[in-house]
Amino acid sequence: MGGEPSVTYTTGAVGHACARASTTKERPLLAVRARAYRLAAVALAAAALPAAALPAAALPGAARTALGTDASGRGRPVVAAPAATGASDDPVDYAVAVDESASLGAGELDREKDAVAAIAVSDPSPRSRMVVFGFADARTATQSPVDEVCPMRQLDTVGREQIAECAGQLRERTAQGGSGTDFISAVRQGVTRLKEAPDSGRPRVLFLLTDGYLDVKDSYRYRGLDDRTRDEQANEDLARALREAADAKVQIRPLGFGRAVDRKRLDEMAAGGYRDGCRDLPQTRPQAEVVDAENLGRALETAFAAARCLYRDPGSRTRPPGDLTVRVSPLATEGTIVVSKGDPLVTATYYDPEGHRITDSGDGAGDGESSFEFTGRGKSVESLRVTRPLAGDWRVHLDAPAGHRDRTASISVLWQGAVRSDIRLEKPSPSAGERTRVEVEVLTRAGVKLDERDLRGITVTGQLTGKGFTQKVPIALADDGRGQDEHGLDGVFSGTVTVPRDATGDLLFSSTVQSVGLRPDTRSYPTGIAPPNAKFGAVLDIPAATVHPGGKVTGTLKVSNRDTAAHTVRLAVADAAGTGLSVDPAEVPVEPGAARTLDVTVRVADADALGAPVDDDGTALGGKVTAADGTRVLDDAPLSITVTAVPSLPRRIWDAWWQLIVPGAFVLVAVVAALLTRRRVKRLRIAPGGLLLELLGADGTSVCSRKAKTGRGNWYEFDLVDAATDSPRIERRNRGAYAVRRDLAGGVVLRAGGQGERTLRLGEQLALTGTLSLRIADGRGRRPVPGRRGGPSAGGRSWTPGRVTAKAGASSATDHTGSYAASAPEPEHPDI
Template sequence: MRLSVLAPAAVAMLLSTSSPSGAAQQQQQPEPVITPANIVVLVDESSSISPQDMDREREAAALIALGEFAPSSTIAVVGFGSDNGGQSPVDVVCPPSTVATAQDRQRLSDCTRTLRSRKQGEGEGTDHAAALQQALSYLQGDKNGPKLIFLLTDGKLDVTDSPRYGPDNIGDQRNRTASELIGTLLQQANREKVQVWPLGFGTVDQAQLDRFAKGSFQGQCGVRSPTPAATVVSSSADVAQALIKAFQAARCAGASDIQRTPLSSGGTAEAKVTIPMIATDGSILVTKHDSRISVSYVDPEGRTVPKSGTQGDSTFQVSGENGTVEGLRIVNPLPGTWTVKISSAPGVPPLDVSTVVMYQGAVRSSMTVNPPAPQPGQEVVVALSLHTRSRSITDPSALKDLSFTADIAGDGFTTPIPLNDDAHDGDSRGQDGVYSGKIVIPDQAKGTVKFTGTVAGIGISSDTRTVDAALVTGPRPLAATTTFGNTDWNVAPGDTVNGKVTVTNNSGRARKARIIVADAAPGTVASIPGDQTVLDVPPSGTSTFDFGLAFSDDTVKGANALTLRVVDDENPDDVIYEWRITATVAEPPPLVPIAIAVTVAAVLTTAVVLFLHRRRRRDVRGLVVHLYDGHQPRGDLAAPEQPSSVFRFHLGEAGAGVPHLAHSAGGEDSYELRRVGGQLRLRTPYGDTQALHLGERADVSQTLSIEVRDEHAPVGFPGDHPPDQFTAQEPQERPSGGNHHLL
């Protein structure tokens, strides 16, 4: 039965007046935004830069200028050589500019083309000190977001002909003076929290570049991201890829590998790039090398998108069409595989066109603390989850590179709280996008403790939540918890998930509690029927109440997330219990009409059905064995792609103490995996046979376990049993093998 939900306007009104209700939609909070950055790109213009090197430097600088995704970020591009008497050692080709509009980005694209290699007599040395000084002048003072300097150079410090570092150059005095100035400037960079990311190509002084990186501010965009480091590549052809990697690390940006696509003269080509679900702001960047090459962009649904304007929920801005690097900036891009169509004009030489995606997710985290008002010495569970402007993010593959961290702080102590999404140590359900952990409040804690949770990592703009919890003594008047049985949290739009809430009354008088849905992720629309939200609790003891959580017909498809709260009805601000819940909403697969199924069955002969059925149920193709050392993955091994009723493998060591899976031709050390009666059977080298279920762990030693998955997901045949059932009537096969202990 489908339950009705409150209209969005009614929900918003109820929430805004703080009246608990049985429904929730996205709360009226400001949308998460991308943190801006302050960026200076320093480009070597010394005479050793060849015309081809300069082209690659220009393109690399344009990639950063066009790829930055936060509208309020500022970018400057500065070329540098030296002052040999009467010249400026720096060329400010692009003064600091925001990237808010297509015109801003186009100006940056245009000005990068004025970078040049200096000729003899124009100050053809390499004055890193003057370049660094110019960059720091743009990054002084308080600024919103990180301060980043990217230094591109093909050589080492050389100011031997520069009188500004002394009247003569006895014993390389000028270079020593400039080097001392660099040391002072790096101290300033530390004070101003400016990071320096050097990139060298050709013959460079690695130690000098390391000095720039390590001597600058050692900030990082997330706990798993690196601090500034120098990169040296063999030639200018690798500068773009290396600079993108540095930008990714410094900016906490997501970036694909560069896709290089051969393009013939006058021909066409396509490149495929993927924008992940977590991306909310990004750019598709195409290095054309020739402005006569044209580009169009096709979204994952097969629609060519506009280069300016909106389509669906996405907004587009193109820049650099008239240059050698073109960028399409997208706000709220459609996730999936995009096709970049590339066309060459007649007369354009054959080229390798490069395509890359750079992106970031504007995210907001939700944190729950349960119980919300704990006692000293009591165990508390903290949970942290994530959503973007448009959706909750629960896919483990989208979250695996992010860090979910939390701590508790009180008078005289700060303690980290380990979080996990693996259904242990406080986490109630694994791989659901809710990272949880437990901590015991110190016995000596008093007053209020602060819980802080942070989500950070490559590909997102980090977010931090704090919750102040007032400590209480003695039992609270009301305490509560909820359960949902064995629900798998995969529901159809309009369907209901049934749960129970258990309330304990310690007050000695009859009370009322209320259960509400709150803090819904964008697009999530859920409700509890009004007659089930008010809980009449007797004066003492524990009472259990049934309720249904219904997901609306118009809730967002895919990941949904919300917080379930139980509050004291006399004081709705008093939260007794809260828990973060995620569900996957999807339309159920269409049912095949019975008449069609009967017709199909009549066409097939009994012999063919039985043959395919038996082969399907015994063929081990598609099975993959995953090896774990504790909770640490140690690789996987797929069954050979040829018909077989047995999958043989053995455990060995890839190195000292490193477990390893490998195929086996049979023998005493072999494990043998078979499909038997709709289930899996594993014969071990020790002579025993055990039943396995797909997706479940099975121990193979004191520390190692395996998990078997089926990647083929074949279509079932009449009479098939679900994979978690075993049919005793079908004969069991007993593989042979001896006893042999490994590891």
């Protein structure tokens, strides 16, 4: 109901009356006060929010480490691994032999084609090469047992697409076209093609896909021979072909599928070719695999990963529309996500673990450091190659038009990564014949905790060499929570070794961390035999800390020299190459009989010299500081230094003064809230809302009444309209000649244009003109009773603009309440 309410006038014995006043209810003052207090409480909570929302690392003394902190306060640091280089870019030559015999079941040839395409899009090197051919047998002299559908091609961007296309030309042989299974021709064709390139040292791999066994009974080559002679000759020919493969350094990786597979024959072919894998690990050596046809693609990817020293993680399966997920390990420095859709009309949309969509242009990574390359878009098998991928679950959304949603799609990731490690001794300088504990901690790139799945495939080997003994001493290291290993699968491999009794001088402890998909990392710990009753010793202590590039961490070195000769302690940072760490001082001379404690400073290089990117989350640097006397290590201290980016000026101010800023903010907000509350309460106490303005005639009869509303500037402004007629009235007008509001003392203030303000009591009758008077009362909860008299005889003051006249016998405001029908009385505004 906006605007000025309509007014109806009636005449009669009661005179004229304004029909309707405002019915707007005034908010109870106590409720307003309670709301103001609640607002103040919210404001105080908001002041505390910045401190609560900040990570622990933002508060002084809070150091962030990736693998947690032990009871001593020393964290287990994580070192940023270097970017992937070397092995992942080394090229490999592949030959893929695909069984085309008539024994193939429905859909099996299509699965073989998809498996070939998966290899083409998965290889990480654009310099690798691949040849693809089908094989069966030849029944006549004019037939060939092999069909070379893809000549040797380099697997650059164009080559990968071409391999996927030409693999589609593989065909199933009929009985007339040669429907047997000639392994001999397949092996020789692969070896011939792989030998055509000069021996540049790159690996040569032949993948042989088959659903059966050696079947040359109808082969033209063995025509005229009886069954026994034919089989003997075929076996000899196959053995000769395998020797040729071994001589040419061609690995043979057979993959059988179906129920008629001759597993023994496939094992013979795997063992007959070149046996050395890409690493000295059992998993990387050629071996045969037999699976059902539905899992052919996954099995070939696994064989490919083993040949390439890549780690393969399978993901989920689904039919479109739907989502596929696959986990990328934090160890991965580069990887290829392979999606086998089964239908080229199925579309795939990729999302990283932070939910960012990866577009065809290669954009979309959340950290800004990853790079992307799509291959096979629009084909039944496609891939996304990612350099420096985000660790976590990647999601691929599949969609497809109607009629193309019946094939099950799958996802997998093949990755290669890098680790760094740190070797530590319980006794840095053991004695001859003494047993010492050895720990090797696996470190990964910045700030990422290793999952148990990442640790299970890692092996750590160690050995001890030194003067006085010639045979290497192996060190058994494990991360299984048994024996010397305190906690299983925590990234720390532990074991013990006994120093040979005939050891006489320098010792070298070494360890190697390796796994499929990881480049080996070898570390060494040079030290020496501790002489009996050593009189010179040192103890290092470097605390865990969080610093910025160019910062420093201060520790202590305690030295004691009970010898008669002077000694020099040499300090050095070990197992931290490329991290930009240095220690000062480098040398500490210790005189005979001296014992002292001095500060040791580990300095962090500037951001440009650090071996890892630095951001707000922090990059944890590992390694250790060693204190040595000549070749003998006296003590070492592991490093747990987290480097964070230099914060902005506001953040630096916060870090330095947060203990004063937080309570100061509380006080400031409390003061502001109190002032705002007081101001609002004052405004409510003087607001004119609810005042009843009653216009009285010369005989004291009510002519018109109006209930005031709060207006501009907390005044109710009005004019006296038609005062000289028989229908005078009060009419609300902005900037009217009159204005009224309440007074803090409980009265009212009336303002007339140009005449200033007058403070009055509620209920007083005031003369406005010669015939009209105004009475102002508290109209909250009251309603006017027309016709009741309240003229000058009731007392009060006569007032005209510019002049106030007090009449004799003036009564209090309560003398006039008889003109109103009052509800239960309500209290005046209480002080707040």
